[in-house]
Amino acid sequence: MDTIEHHSFLDxxxxxxxxxxxxxxVEMRKIKADQILKVEATDPSTTRDIVKFCQFLGHELIQQKEEDEHYFYWIKKKKSELRYN
Incomplete structure (x- = not known):
């Protein structure tokens, strides 16, 4: 799964x-819609928190995995919604 192309990386x-x-x-605000951010973390609570973050904000969690007590996530930023005032 390390071959998933990503546009940005959060350590x-x-x-x-x-x-x-x-x-x-902060990082999700920096990338464009449909771009992918790869995250590497060591805090086990990210297995819950990052999943909930994606669900709440509508971003797509493409893949997640654990390897040697490191947690990896590939998150695709949602498309922007048009807003009219």
Missing amino acids: AVGLYCPEPVMLLH
Whole structure:
């Protein structure tokens, strides 16, 4: 699964809740719709928090995996919604 092409990478290794999700929110704002962000973390709570983040904000969690106590996520940013005032 490491072959999933991604446009940006967030290194959250060594960070603990709530930092990984806070940084994830910042990084998602930097990328364009339909681009993929890869996240690497060591906090086991990310297995819950990142899934909920994606569900709540509508981003697609393409893949997640655990390897040697490191957690990897590939997240596709949702398409922007048109807003009319």
